[in-house]
Amino acid sequence: MNTTPSQLQLTLDGQLKHFLTTEGLSKALLTQIMDTADSFISTQERAIKKVPLLRGKTVVNLFFENSTRTRSTFELAAKRLSADILNLDIARSATSKGETLRDTLWNLEAMYSDMFVVRHADSGAAHFIAQHVTPNVAIINAGDGRHAHPTQAMLDMLTIRKHAGGIKGKVVAIVGDILHSRVARSQIHALNTLEAADIRVVGPSTLMPADIEALGATPYCDMRAGINDCDVVIMLRLQKERMQDALLPSEGEFFRRYGLTESTLKAAKPNAIVMHPGPINRGVEIDSRVADGPQSVILNQVSYGIAIRMAVMAMAMSGQQSLRQTADSSTTGDIA
Amino acid sequence: MSQRIHLHNVRVIQPRAQLDTVTDVWVQDGILTGLGEAPNNSGDYLRKEATGLWLIPGLVDLSCGIGAHNVETEARAAQRSGFTHVCNRPDKRAPIDSTSAVTILQEANTNSPVTLLPVGALTHQLDGEQLANMGLLKEAGCIALSQAHTCIKSVYVMRRALEYAATYDLTVYLSPREASLWGEGCMHEGATATRLGLAGIPESAETVGLAHIILLAEQTGARVHISQLSCARSVELLRQARSRGLNISADTALANVLYTDQCVQGFDALYRVDPPLRTDADRQALLNAVAQKELALTTNHQPCDSAAKLAPFAEAAIGMSMLDAALPLALALVHDGQLSLDACLHALSTQPCDITRQTMDFALNAPVSVSLVDPNAAVCLDAPDLHSCGTNAPFVGQALQGRVLMSIHAGKHHEL
Numbered sequence: 195m196n197t198t199p200s201q202l203q204l205t206l207d208g209q210l211k212h213f214l215t216t217e218g219l220s221k222a223l224l225t226q227i228m229d230t231a232d233s234f235i236s237t238q239e240r241a242i243k244k245v246p247l248l249r250g251k252t253v254v255n256l257f258f259e260n261s262t263r264t265r266s267t268f269e270l271a272a273k274r275l276s277a278d279i280l281n282l283d284i285a286r287s288a289t290s291k292g293e294t295l296r297d298t299l300w301n302l303e304a305m306y307s308d309m310f311v312v313r314h315a316d317s318g319a320a321h322f323i324a325q326h327v328t329p330n331v332a333i334i335n336a337g338d339g340r341h342a343h344p345t346q347a348m349l350d351m352l353t354i355r356k357h358a359g360g361i362k363g364k365v366v367a368i369v370g371d372i373l374h375s376r377v378a379r380s381q382i383h384a385l386n387t388l389e390a391a392d393i394r395v396v397g398p399s400t401l402m403p404a405d406i407e408a409l410g411a412t413p414y415c416d417m418r419a420g421i422n423d424c425d426v427v428i429m430l431r432l433q434k435e436r437m438q439d440a441l442l443p444s445e446g447e448f449f450r451r452y453g454l455t456e457s458t459l460k461a462a463k464p465n466a467i468v469m470h471p472g473p474i475n476r477g478v479e480i481d482s483r484v485a486d487g488p489q490s491v492i493l494n495q496v497s498y499g500i501a502i503r504m505a506v507m508a509m510a511m512s513g514q515q516s517l518r519q520t521a522d523s524s525t526t527g528d529i530a
Numbered sequence: 531m532s533q534r535i536h537l538h539n540v541r542v543i544q545p546r547a548q549l550d551t552v553t554d555v556w557v558q559d560g561i562l563t564g565l566g567e568a569p570n571n572s573g574d575y576l577r578k579e580a581t582g583l584w585l586i587p588g589l590v591d592l593s594c595g596i597g598a599h600n601v602e603t604e605a606r607a608a609q610r611s612g613f614t615h616v617c618n619r620p621d622k623r624a625p626i627d628s629t630s631a632v633t634i635l636q637e638a639n640t641n642s643p644v645t646l647l648p649v650g651a652l653t654h655q656l657d658g659e660q661l662a663n664m665g666l667l668k669e670a671g672c673i674a675l676s677q678a679h680t681c682i683k684s685v686y687v688m689r690r691a692l693e694y695a696a697t698y699d700l701t702v703y704l705s706p707r708e709a710s711l712w713g714e715g716c717m718h719e720g721a722t723a724t725r726l727g728l729a730g731i732p733e734s735a736e737t738v739g740l741a742h743i744i745l746l747a748e749q750t751g752a753r754v755h756i757s758q759l760s761c762a763r764s765v766e767l768l769r770q771a772r773s774r775g776l777n778i779s780a781d782t783a784l785a786n787v788l789y790t791d792q793c794v795q796g797f798d799a800l801y802r803v804d805p806p807l808r809t810d811a812d813r814q815a816l817l818n819a820v821a822q823k824e825l826a827l828t829t830n831h832q833p834c835d836s837a838a839k840l841a842p843f844a845e846a847a848i849g850m851s852m853l854d855a856a857l858p859l860a861l862a863l864v865h866d867g868q869l870s871l872d873a874c875l876h877a878l879s880t881q882p883c884d885i886t887r888q889t890m891d892f893a894l895n896a897p898v899s900v901s902l903v904d905p906n907a908a909v910c911l912d913a914p915d916l917h918s919c920g921t922n923a924p925f926v927g928q929a930l931q932g933r934v935l936m937s938i939h940a941g942k943h944h945e946l
Contacts, residue, residue, distance in 0.1 A: 316843070317726055317844065322840075339727050376727055404719045404721070405720050408721035409724065409725060
């Protein structure tokens with residue numbers, strides 16, 4: 195069997211060298227990511243926002259799937275760390291000319307890139323690149339198929355920590371299209387490690403993955419029961435094509451059964467926070483009065499996105515550097 | 531020059547002849563000339579000490595994906611595992627839907643140590659729509675027809691294909707599958723697929739397809755063989771059909787009795803196979819059906835280029851290269867006590883021999899197809915040791931037992 199993603203992303207002494215998934219990372223490491231991000235939040239409030247941690251390093255944004263928003267936050271994060279950044283829209287370049295994924299990446303590696311930020315439609319793509327293609331380049335997973343979106347999950351954890359008074363012991367409901375959601379999977383792993391008391395996934399059976407309980411989440415088909423007494427309600431985006439796939443009858447019925455309104459939110463704790471990874475479909479999964487209301491922390495999530503991405507980029511680069519130093523010193527030792 | 535061999539003190543395991551005894555065997559040019567009792571000219575035979583060795587019947591593989599250009603390498607891999615007959619299934623790239631395609635295969639198989647049994651396409655280019663020239667394919671030498679790992683989307687076409695095949699008394703190999711439920715799935719739908727975010731193939735994608743096949747086989751009276759069952763519920767459906775009196779054979783792939791969907795952890799594309807690896811309960815149910823002689827075993831061999839598996843899981847090539855170690859892998863189940871040797875040989879030789887309608891007797895003065903096996907010899911194959919052109923072999927580096935030392939088939943003796 196292959197190395198699991200969680201083993202693959204750590205150095206022998208437990209430092210992050212890639213960031214592929216939240217699964218299998220220790221509580222200490224997840225906390226370190228949030229602490230590091232917290233320290234960057236303060237730098238973002240200064241007039242001069244740049245720090246020199248990645249000066250002289252080249253970060254390549256490899257987006258095999260379009261995503262202006264996520265790509266922009268990674269680009270900004272890299273720039274604030276003083277890295278050189280190259281944006282590659284692979285969907286429209288090399289691979290469409292018949293070049294394999296491996297060939298494309300080897301070419302980029304040969305240009306002395308230090309870090310790839312990868313978004314790909316296939317689950318396991320970032321893991322595949324880290325394991326089989328360019329092991330000496332730090333890989334940051336910016337979303338792979340339905341598998342993982344670990345930076346989004348970590349900015350969500352930071353949001354919960356800052357706005358719900360911590361994660362341990364909290365009841366968290368994730369609502370909507372769980373089946374297709376990489377965000378939900380990454381959140382469930384992180385919430386379990388950070389000792390949330392109860393993780394619930396809420397949605398119709400057609401949007402619920404098989405054996406979701408094995409991931410440590412309890413499925414609910416009823417919205418009010420699912421968010422009852424929750425500390426945190428996370429709404430997921432519903433893609434329009436779900437109606438064509440015979441997974442749902444209509445947006446209207448979905449909103450009626452699973453949409454978050456002021457009325458349904460009353461089932462949660464009075465001070466519960468409302469989150470959404472964005473972009474929001476107002477009137478499909480969430481009512482505007484809730485999205486813009488006092489319990490919503492959706493805009494805070496966006497603002498923490500850059501800090502979290504700075505944190506994992508800095509940590510993974512540091513892990514890679516310590517690997518190289520170890521390799522260099524052992525080579526020197528051989529010569530001596 | 532004549533080949534004569536005397537195997538001294540060999541354990542002759544020939545279920546078809548109801549033989550399991552330690553004795554001496556004399557074979558000349560593939561003809562059994564002495565069993566227990568030496569032939570007149572026994573002094574001319576090369577004596578080989580065979581204490582502790584087995585003489586087993588030639589194995590028959592019901593489903594291999596071998597292109598015409600790979601026949602030589604794959605035949606050597608098959609021989610290494612004791613196969614004397616190998617069915618070559620059609621595939622989209624080489625659909626075997628014309629007499630010339632059959633001829634090319636047969637020519638490639640000239641002088642091969644194993645007999646390649648061509649299985650033709652059931653529909654033109656395996657499109658699942660237009661019937662292939664079944665009568666001509668039979669004349670050209672196809673022993674059966676198959677839709678391989680592709681779907682016939684219309685149940686109407688399946689009905690007509692079975693009726694037409696029945697006209698020529700052709701066996702039809704069908705892999706049960708319902709395309710709309712299979713969808714874009716690339717592994718078993720369950721906890722591992724959920725964890726990895728991979729699109730799942732539900733068990734109903736197989737059972738619904740199987741129900742179609744069973745009901746149409748009953749209606750048409752066609753000679754149907756079910757290829758590669760993967761789940762427990764399919765075994766149940768098969769039992770129900772047989773209890774109603776339907777004479778229908780079926781097999782499962784070696785991978786499905788050895789591995790489960792958990793092997794895919796870490797996105798290991800080696801374990802991307804068709805049909806998918808399912809749960810341990812499914813694996814146990816399939817193994818139990820093999821033990822009860824309800825299912826035959828096939829290698830479902832599908833060699834791939836080394837680069838073909840190097841892609842994200844859903845993009846990686848499908849299939850495993852199994853021929854090089856199929857016998858030691860199956861014997862591992864015997865050594866572990868999960869399968870009796872009798873059931874193992876029934877699944878790999880007796881049943882597939884009947885399904886393919888090959889004659890494989892073990893009688894004095896008749897030709898034999900047999901392999902001499904050292905059941906305890908250590909086998910550990912690394913990638914460069916493989917005869918198959920496919921390096922997509924999960925057993926590479928694994929310590930196994932069971933080595934074929936000699937095969938006797940089609941009048942020739944081959945030392946391995």
